[in-house]
Amino acid sequence: MRADAKKNYDHLLSIAQKALLEQGADVSMRDIARQADVGVGTLYRHFPTREALLDALLRSSFDDLAGKANELNGAAETDKALLVWLEEVIAFTHAHRGILEPMMSAIEDPASALHESCVRLKTAGASLLRRAQADGTARPDLDGAELFDLIAALAWLREQPAHAQRAARLFNVVAGAVLKAP
């Protein structure tokens, strides 16, 4: 990779990161290029599609979340572990408004650049769920995919501006349906 290319790549990543946090995942590619003082062609050279850019932005965070699940798998009570992790995932998606839709399409489309990252997240949640189920603290008739759906639904709700207040209560309602002991 040429030196100027590497510089632009890094610069674009950091600008895009900021734009993602400030304007949401539906920020226009042109906007990102503009804010980075770069032609739109340069942006597309480095990130051939919007999903590729999102993947570059989210991959490490997703890995962090998956890692957190592994930590929690060792330490805390099984039900509390699941709860804490759910809250963290939802807080993350809340901080990155608009990433839910690309995530939902990616999770079922192996060709998507985001696919792998999403599957890792789903798998991490599934392992926490299994442990809680083995422990008898989570209802047994749920699988990882369904848990992922429930997380996504809660995350989607929290994305709706006016519903932020109710989000915490609804989280408890749904979590109460997943876990046996409230």
Next chain:
Amino acid sequence: MRADAKKNYDHLLSIAQKALLEQGADVSMRDIARQADVGVGTLYRHFPTREALLDALLRSSFDDLAGKANELNGAAETDKALLVWLEEVIAFTHAHRGILEPMMSAIEDPASALHESCVRLKTAGASLLRRAQADGTARPDLDGAELFDLIAALAWLREQPAHAQRAARLFNVVAGAVLKAP
């Protein structure tokens, strides 16, 4: 209203109805105009905004759903009544892919053309919920707005193509959290 205008209005409504069912609520305004063999200006003359068009398309159905809630308020067991109505609302939104997002913005924006219709829906659900709560069949710590959110979240899940299979199970999980006796 001039005769030709009335004719175009009715024609546009029926074409838009078909387009809404076949292509979803994000069908382009140009597409609707094209399918109706009408200039895009004509479409906008009759429906000054996309939400106005949606309102014209959905209002009567929403009224039907609200009416259904009133019927159910009279007849069936309170928990079953709520359940049946929830399923009907979700089935309706499922048949009209894409209406959820405009509904969610409309419910909190009194200026929206869709606002009134959405509030009617929310109110209808709230009355069913209250009756079930008074009867002791629904958990008491929920209000109409929260129920509406839960319905929306479930409806959103059912809109995700690959998740249709899990939708029924997840409906039961969430419904089980709202109702006391499964």
Next chain:
DNA sequence: TTGATATACGGAACACCGTTCCGTATATTT
């Protein structure tokens, strides 16, 4: 029936979008 007028129509135009393409510029290598 003809003429005036109010109303409605069609579609070009504007500003945006994601994405592609290619002539030009620059970094690297010889």
Next chain:
DNA sequence: AAATATACGGAACGGTGTTCCGTATATCAA
């Protein structure tokens, strides 16, 4: 310094929602 590989910028394409206005037509009066 020349050759070459690589990267850059931004015009261009086909799409979007929406606005605007010159033209056509329905309606009403004479």
